[in-house]
Amino acid sequence: MMFTRTLIATAVLSTISSIASAQTSDPVVPKVVVTANPFKTAEGDQILTPAKVLAGDELRDKMGSSLGDTLSQELGVSASAFGAGASRPIIRGMEGARVKMLENGMAVSDVSGLSNDHAVAAEGAVARQIEILRGPAALLYGSGAIGGLVNVVNERIPTALEKQLTGQIEARYSSVDSGKNLSGTVDGAAGQFALHVDGNLRNADDYKIPETRIANDPASGSGRLAHSATRERNVGAGTSYIADWGFVGASVSHLDNMYGIPSAEGSKIDQKQTRYDVDSLVHKPFSGFETFKFKAGYTTYEHAELDESNAPVVIFNNRSLETRAELAHEPIAGMHGTFGFQTENTHFSALSPDGAADTVPVTHSTSTAGFLVEEAKVGAVLLSAGGRVESVKRKPVTGQDRSFNLNSGSLGALWTFTPGYGAGATFSYSERAPATEELYSGGPHDATVTFDVGNPDFKKEASRNVELSLEKNTGLVRWKANAYRNKVRDFIYGHITGRLLDEEGNPGDELRERIFEQAKATIKGAEAEITYNAQGSGWSGRFFADTSKGKLDGAGSLPLQPATRVGASVGYREGALRGGLSLVHANGQDRLASFETTPTGSYNQLNANFSYTQRLGSQDLTWFVLAKNLLNEDIRMSTSVLKDIAPLPGRNFVLGVRAKF
Template identity: 65%
Template sequence: MNFKYSLLAGAVLSAVSAFAHADDGEVTKVVVTANPFHKGETEQILLPAKVLSGDELRDKMANSLGETLSSELGVSSSAFGAGASRPIIRGLEGARVKMLENGMAVSDVSGLSNDHAVAGDGAVAHQIEILRGPAALLYGSGAIGGLVNVVNERIPPAREPKLTGQAEARYSTVDQGHATSGTLDGAIGKLALHLDANARQSGDYKIPGNRVAGDPASGSGRLPNSGTKEKGGGLGGSYIDAWGYVGASVSGLDNKYGVPSDEGAVIDQHQTRYDIDSLFKNILPGIESAKFKAGYTDYRHAELGEDGVPEVQFTNRALETRAEMVHKAINGWHGTFGLQTELSHFAAKAAGHEEEHEEHEGEHEGEDEHDHGHAHGDTVPATRSKSTAAFLVEEKEWGPVRVNAGVRTERVKRQPVTGLDRSFSLQSGALGALWSFTPGYATGLTLSRAQRAPTTEELYSAGPHHATITFDLGNPDLRKETSRNIELSLQKTAGLLRWKANLFHNSISDFIYGHVTGKMVDGEGHEGHDGEQFRERVFSQGDATVRGAEGEIEYNPHGLGLNGRLFADTSRGELKNAGSLPLQPATRFGASIGYRSSAWRVGATWIHAQSQDRLAAFESSPSGAYNQVNANLSYTQKLKDLDLTWFVLAKNVLNDEIRVSTSLLKDISPLPGRNFVFGVRAKF
């Protein structure tokens, strides 16, 4: 361990504190910013919520967003190595779980394949919001499973009276990794400014036992090709007055990480993002506020072979706009209505092929729309997608009963440079009620219907994907998915002891999934040829159901003194007459206990996952049960106006061999072994 690194970071933080002043005693209410009414997490109806912030977020922070959230109720991760791990919500993954940054789409390609990392990092986040259930009413058809919103406030919605910020440095033993991050917020007159930056680098991580379970010849020690290297940052500002605010930001991300598959691919990822945000108060009679957001994303990543040469280049350029208004109460109904548009240009091209999509953009419209061919060498042909949506969400209270109702209509069009143009009309709606039948207790019922259009890769894929060793074949005749969901909840929201329980049943018509046929083909899709071989994966449809239950009991979760938590979650997804859905999460239960004083925090968490043998037709190996034990210890000292926190995190204390059922690589890539994380964090 490089102790000079941590000591230097601490010295820098102390120096910064000499120029800054803390605003002690200020308590900020944690609200769900992705909800139109900005309710707290216990007040949601349409979207059951969890908000990670403060010490809880910092303790759970990991290399990837999926790993950071993997212990939350109803959430698991794709676990595709240390660099790429996407959240899976209630057994639904990929395009069905929408990734947002400050309420706007991340616009990466992580929904296409599990080896693609989410281009949004939690290292500088103020909070991370998890919304489970069909969130399609507000954020689009891609959110049938739910959404995750990373809130970093790069465009400040309010002025800080004094210069504030925080910075952190940490070192991890399992991968000899080091990470630093920091944020700074201040104001000059009516201009609010924000700056953030983060950097992380780690080597191959240690694994318990053998790479392949029970196979000593597969190797042990460190998992090959599991290292990561990332840096990113953002700059933003806003002009704030009594009428509201208007602001802009720019951010960038460079991420390079290994994929610990047999092929040993490396992914080199880059993203530049530009955003504007605005809020106007009382601009029209009957309107409380109006918001307008716009974001442009330029994303690309290359999948590098063993020789470091790109094998496939993925690109996505996207422009999203969002306008919404909050109207004053009309006959007791208070609500939000708005419009959302998105334009994107996506392609996945094999190495050695020139960028042909620019010259074809204006040509394909006159081609035979029934031509199902693909540009030679394209894994996915260059495709323009356009969507336009209108939504309305309303809320009204009848005594102890609060009712939410909403509708969304959306039009989606896919236009590949070669092949069949497709258009989809999507209609979604939801009705929910929360009845506070006695003080501190409530029960809720939600009925919803949400539709999802097939993605570009599901429609038009026709080429090899080296990182997953699959040859993907899309189907341009795919129909839209329709999800019908019912959810019942019961919760206690007041007092030291609080609890909640959810039951849900989701019926999905025309569920789209990648069916592995069992054929082995070469890079051109032919059987029986020499050279590199790929598993053939064909995008297909069938009716599916996903059902499950979640529950947790918490004692004094945010107060001083003793605290504790018990939780359990389970879900099961099945295809009609075709067995289980692939990569289904295992049933889990766990417990945590902790103690908090003004300076000290200590805690431990135990999670047990049962074995999972409910496999899809093309899956061959069940996942074994495991126990995961984590612990934390921290001490915060006051140095004038600086809060300096020294912390130690222990992860997988038992050094258990963990192979999660939701990972495509579970047979050859276990999760990291015992890991100690040492760090220092300053807040001023």
């Protein structure tokens, strides 16, 4: 422990030392535009739409086998950590359907929000950038995005004409799981037509764990975590016609993913998705309007949960058609904003192929929504407001139909009290309709070893959130601090009762009964970050801390709450060389729900990166080494359902090469 404490102290002191020597001028670096923000501002430009964008070298360094793994060390973000194949982002203690997953601004339309064992059907390896967004802008994408949204941007439908063939190809090998990953993107043009192709191949064996599978239990096994192997095939292509007036385009992609569930039962999930997208933008469509956008996406999704003999136990299906239309108007009386409409039509089911009880019956859901987001500058104060009205209907083939009318709104103000410094406050009210599985579940879920029971009489969730922020957003030294409190009426959660049932719901010893219930909940927390020269040449540094606590009013903690964390990093880049070291310390987590039994211990996660770029003709060839969990610590995430039996991977070295042309 003395060694790890010394490492933490060294990293923190190095960061503070770097910051102390900072100049006041801004580093000259290109700004990354947040595409999910309707005002298309750059990351950190304003406080009312808190955003983080992973792009470029930072994205490549943090890339993991899942979206949750990739984002798990961002401010306020943790991960569900359900093995190597399935790990979904958790934002400020909010998970599942309360965190919206997007691909190029459209819903991913998988079933990852239903359960932690379901992987997100969006691939980060071919992404240009990944955006994390909260605040009023989230209302453009769904009333239920209480926690925020994550947008994976791969620009599969191109929006610009490349003068020559461009792209990148990357190959990497990981030691902890003998993993091999090959990914690439290519963009080109033929006349007024832009073309794009991308793909990703991943194969990884069961990964090595630092100690025993169950903490302090030699009989539970060690070495490699059984049933943690992954295999993925992902390919996409798109084209668009681009002219002075805007563009119109289409794309198609297919995902084929097989990954293990590291539970005692040894389940696997065979996941497949095909999606078709249309996107268009028209500049100056009418007098008084800046742009008109129309998007449509059709998705067919299926995954089968397989037992040890590869026989399907439950088959999940989701067919979804989504449309979006947005109009951005020119400033009117100082107000600038976007309004539009969104529709969604889905058929979802989770059926048993062998005559056992169906987990979720075939259910047809429709959603129709209208939204508006506006900004206005009044002196030194920037005002932002958003509103959304939505009608949701759910019609199962068996059971009662339900309809929900949802009203959501947000209001924020940012006061720039001196150049480069801002103080802000945001108030929001959001309503969420219960998801299909929360209403109609009534069968076994093999991967989580549960028998799920929904309630068709559930009320809609209603969330009231207040957030206070303080920020310095110019200069080499930048910092921000946020504090928030979220009161949720009729919060829906899964309660493990302690009863054991068979696959028909009768008393047995196979499955744990999980009943969806509602109660009042409060989630509050704080987060802070200070950075020095985040993207410029020379030395850089970062220090962050975040904490979040969720409670059921009068009934203890919410389940699977994130641990309090502090982290520090130092980096250096000059010419062809770049390197860095980061350390995250997480406190032990003993704030448990009434039905949880095992706290998680504290841990220190030490990572490093080094790369060298050489110029070969018109290509940049980057050789890189990434080191993860260098201390080989036994890391168990408090946010993981499998925390008792599935630690994170041990020490891992990733070797790779990336060619840009």
